[in-house]
Amino acid sequence: MPKKRSKTGVIAISALLLAGLTGCFAGGGQVAESGNGAGRIRLAMLQPPRSGLSPLSDDAFKLSRWQTAETLVVLDDLGEAKPALATGWQQVDQTSWRFTLRDGVEFHDGTSLTSAEVVASLSAAAKASPKPRILDGVELTAQADGLSGVIARTATPDPLLPQRLSSPQLAVFAATAYKEGGVVDPVNAGTGPYRLASVEGTSSARLDRFDRYWGEKAQADGVDVQFVPDGTARAAALRTGDADIVEAIPVGQVARIDPALVHEVPMPRTNTLYLNTAWGPFADPAVRAAARGAIDAGTIVDGVYEGRADKAAGLLGPALPWAADERSSAGYAANLATRVAATAVNGTPIRIGTFTDRAELPEVAVQLEQQLEAAGFTVEQDVREYQHIEADALAGKFDAFILSRATVLDSGDPVAYLYSDFSCAGSFNISQFCDPGVDEALAKAAGIPAGPERRAAIAAAESLILARDAAIPLLHERVIQGESGRVRNVERDPRERALITGKTGFTSSTGIASAPGAAG
Structure with missing residues (x-):
């Protein structure tokens, strides 16, 4: 350690x-x-840029937060799609949507926005390796329809395609942004x-x-x-x-700052302990259950976050208020009832990783180490900066990994996050988790238009993931933002x-x- x-x-x-x-x-x-x-x-x-500010990576969200890059649509407070670089859209058939582009948009390099640039940007994202998370499980193609129209198609019906195109990873850039070897350079190439x-x-x-x-x-x-x-x-x-x-001011620093300068923002962000379900001790579901039973998230909320967080009841937190209501359904409880019983652990060694970029996470690791060792595990910690540990986490080199994870970051809808993290083909599957029942539940949720039925299907998928103990949700964060x-x-x-x-x-x-x- x-x-x-x-x-x-x-x-x-x-x-x-x-x-x-x-x-x-x-x-x-x-x-x-x-x-x-x-x-x-x-x-x-x-966090510093992880991929040279490539919009095809998580760095895209920096470009969005700075208002230098823009997408065809944006989301309102309810997650509904609203005009941005596109002034309107309509569904042509089950798999095709036509977007009408805004007139008079100029890129920062002086060129004008036309359908060609939109097609090039969407195509680059669709062909990227790895794909942007928002396109996990989605085969997206785009073609020009005149100078001011774009047809976006998916291989299968996608009722949330407009919301999907709001992801900062699908922002539109000038032709000069695209370099040889798949490099995308956003300098002097956005529209914001x-x-x-x-x-x-x-x-x-x-x-x-x-x-x-x-x-x-x-x-x-x-x-x-x-x-x-x-x-x-x-x-x-x-x-x-x-x-x-x-x-992101750390909780431990808030008391030293004028309260008038500090603002808490409830986040759709869950602090989660991902368990490696493919190999190592947690490949055994009974050992995963033992870890779940050993953890007291309330102690972490009170001790590490000083009460400035919400204890997790599931993967989706209070930023999605409907999630709590869905957990009261009989089907949700029935899925949780299928959990495997915990086994006794006597000195079982486990290696937990996390990162320093979010100041609370190393403290969370200390709390978890104490709780898990009290239950019989022997814990080793590996704590580094995120840019130096992400690859190992995704490769499954830890038995468990503590991650602060945004749950609706991409489309305003949690299906993309659940698919990315917990489907067999997910690109951010730290748990190395693959379950046909979960994949089926996620596919069902993805095919339903926004509304009550879709929310129920999302909750059902969440309950199946929790029933397998692929991850243990700890708490839902509130970001603390400082403004002079x-x-x-x-x-x-x-x-x-x-x-x-x-x-x-x-x-x-x-x-x-x-x-x-x-x-x-």
Whole structure:
């Protein structure tokens, strides 16, 4: 097990990170200003790019949160599809939809949006290896229908295709973004109110206002982004005024920050212990049941999250309020009743992995180690930065893995997440789980239009996954977002798709600091 850092070492590292932050942002709590005085927003983000900001990876959500890349449609608060780069759509037949493109859209490189660029972007995503999660189990093709129309087709009926096309991983880029070897470079190639001007590896990015944006122009001159995995350093940047917006403040840092600057956002995000069902000790369902019985998630919620989270009753949390009602059905209870009885464990060795990018997860690992060892397991921990541990997790090199997982990140609907994580063909199947009954339940849910029947089918699939103990849901998170008193109209988005928008700006038109706590 890696040695724990001393408290002095942690403080020293955080101080160095904060010093670096101050050097890259406008220092001393002053807003970075340009010639017209509108000012630049300083943003400290949690995770650095994993794939060079490729929109075909999870980095797409950064591009979406910065409003530099856009999709054909967006989702409203209820998860319904609304116009974006497409002004309308209609279902042509069971497997085909026609999307009408918005006129007058210009890419950041000066070229115009036509059906050719949309087809190229969707085709690149469909042919990518690995595919974007939103396309797991989906065979998507696209063809132009004139200059302003696109026909999107799936191999089988897909009642949620418009919602699927809202995923940031299916954003539309200029032809110049697509390079040899399947590389997609989003610099100067999107359509949003902010232009991605440059990226400095995994340390920073610069966004400038795009004055020829098709919609309402951005209020700020631009955004200066710093990637700061250390939660203590991010929190300190907010306290000292070296950042205007801070993503994901650790629970343990909240007490040190002015309450007016802290905002809790309920998230469709579940902290889950994935169990390796294919090999190792947890290939035995009775051993998985023993682990489930040993875990007290309430202690973790109270001790690690200081009550700023919700104990999990299932994989889907309170951000989807219908999920709790569905669990009261007789069918849900009947599926859970098929769980295998727990066996006794006496020194069974297990290796648990997690990552440091979310500050609470190493503490969760400590709590789980204590609980599992009290039940008879012998636990070894492996804790690293996410970019250095993801490949091993997906390859099944751990007996168990603790992950903070968004459950409706892609389409606004949890079927994509359940398919990705728990189907035989899922691309994010950390549990190495494959069960024909679960696959059948997921296929049934995927084929039903949005509404009560679809929600019931989703709940049935969830109950089957839990009955097999492929994963143990621990808690549902609330993200803690920091906003200085200088900024207003920062998005607090449970889906983690929006953060900076064109309306995000300063409380004073000159960009000079206003009274603390004045954020909108």
